[in-house]
Amino acid sequence: MDLYESLKYKSIKDISKIDLEKYAPKISTIMENKIHIKYSGYEYNRYVDVDNDLCRFIGLFVANGNASTKKSFSITSNRKDFNNIKLSQQIMKRLLGRNPQKYESKKALCTSISSRSVLHSTWLYNECKSKINKQLPDWCLYLPLEKQKHILQGLMMG
16 A cells, blocks of 8 residues: 555544534533523434535535524525425424425525524534635545535535
8 A cells, every 4th residue: 555545544534423512502401412402492413413415415505505603504595406405404404303494585586494593503603614714614524535525516506
């Protein structure tokens, strides 16, 4: 095995789950598998599964998403981009345990899928930044090529 091959295998780190504990508000209750947000009353899964769909969602979020550190996050797509809308709804429902909100703009011909969750919006804001500073999270660079391919698909979908 040459130097390139040995470095290639050492730099791959297949992340299967992300722990959201460090993104939880200070007054949250952290349990083994759940995070309870006291002031909203919502309870979320503590761990996010990093599968191909989430990787595609992260790519789409970097291309078309927005998050704040206070409340909400969203992905806006052309109204005819049914795959983007479906993926956004599917992943947000999986993360939140409830359906996200869907807003359609007739003037701009776009659809925005959004949800309120201080935990998830803080996670996405810290990992992907926002507005002109958007970036892929560092952990994406070390994923196996199959998952990286899905991140690129999400970016291209946006």
